[in-house]
Amino acid sequence: MAGVSGCIKYSMFIFNFFFWVCGTLILALAIWIRVSEDGKEILTSSGDSSANPFVAVNILIAVGSIIMVLGFLGCCGAVKESRCMLLLFFIGLLLILLLQVAAGILGAAFKSESSRILNETLYADVKLLSETSDNGKEFREALTLFQKEFQCCGLVKGAADWGNNFQQISQSCKCTNNVQNSCIQYESTFVYNQTCLSLIKDLVEKHIIIVIAIAFGLAVIEILGLVFSMVLYCQIGSK
Incomplete structure (x- = not known):
C-alpha cells in the first residue's frame, strides 16, 4: 500500500x-x-x-x-x-x-453598470464644489488634494465648477508649465486645462x-x- x-x-x-x-x-x-x-x-x-x-x-x-x-x-x-x-x-x-x-x-x-453609477455620482457631486456650507466639505478637501497631485482642475467644466470657492483652492489648480496647451486662464490665474473626472475614472479602473x-x-x-x-x-x- x-x-x-x-x-x-x-x-x-x-x-x-x-x-x-x-x-x-x-x-x-x-x-x-x-x-x-x-x-x-x-x-x-x-x-x-x-x-x-x-x-x-x-x-x-x-x-x-x-x-x-x-x-x-x-x-x-x-x-x-x-x-x-x-x-x-x-x-x-x-x-x-x-x-x-x-x-x-x-x-x-455589472462592470458597465458600476461605471455608469460612478459617472452619475461624480456628475452629481459637482454642485458640492460651489457650496460654502459644511455640506460636502470632505469631498472638496479631497478633490483639492487630488487636483494638486494629478494636475487637474474641477470635475466637468474645469475651474468654473468651484464657483465662488475658486479663490480658496486656486493654488491646487494653478498651472506653472504651459506645455501643449495644458493650461488655460481663469479669473487671471493660469489653471490646468485637464478636468479631474476622467482621471478619477482611470484611477478607479486601475485599482480594479x-x-x-x-x-x-x-x-x-x-x-x-x-x-x-x-x-x-x-x-x-x-x-
Whole structure:
C-alpha cells in the first residue's frame, strides 16, 4: 500500500502555517482597531460620518478568523494525517474559491453598470464644489488634494465648477508649465486645462485591475492548497 509523501505533507504544513500567521495578523490588527482608543480615533476621523466606520473592521475580523481556522485545520490535518481535518480544510477553501469566482462573475457582469453609477455620482457631486456650507466639505478637501497631485482642475467644466470657492483652492489648480496647451486662464490665474473626472475614472479602473490581479493570485494559491490537501487525503486513505 502507498505511503504518505513527506514532501507533500510538510509542504502542506508550511503553506498552512503561513496561512494561519496571515490570519492571526489580520485578526489582531482588526481587533486592535476595534477596541483601542487610537484605532477608534483613526476610524472616526477619516470617512463619512453617516456611514458605520466599523463595518470594514468587522469584515476584517471575520476574514481573519476564517483564515486562522482554515490554517489550523490544514496544519493539524497534515501533521496528524487527519482525513477529517483535511476534508474540512478542503471544503472551506473550496467555498472561498467559489465565492471569489461568483464575485468575479458578478463584477464582470455589472462592470458597465458600476461605471455608469460612478459617472452619475461624480456628475452629481459637482454642485458640492460651489457650496460654502459644511455640506460636502470632505469631498472638496479631497478633490483639492487630488487636483494638486494629478494636475487637474474641477470635475466637468474645469475651474468654473468651484464657483465662488475658486479663490480658496486656486493654488491646487494653478498651472506653472504651459506645455501643449495644458493650461488655460481663469479669473487671471493660469489653471490646468485637464478636468479631474476622467482621471478619477482611470484611477478607479486601475485599482480594479489590481484587485482582480490579487484575486487571481489568491485563486492560484487556493487551487494549489486544494490539490495538496486532496492528494494528502487520498494518500492517508490508501495507507
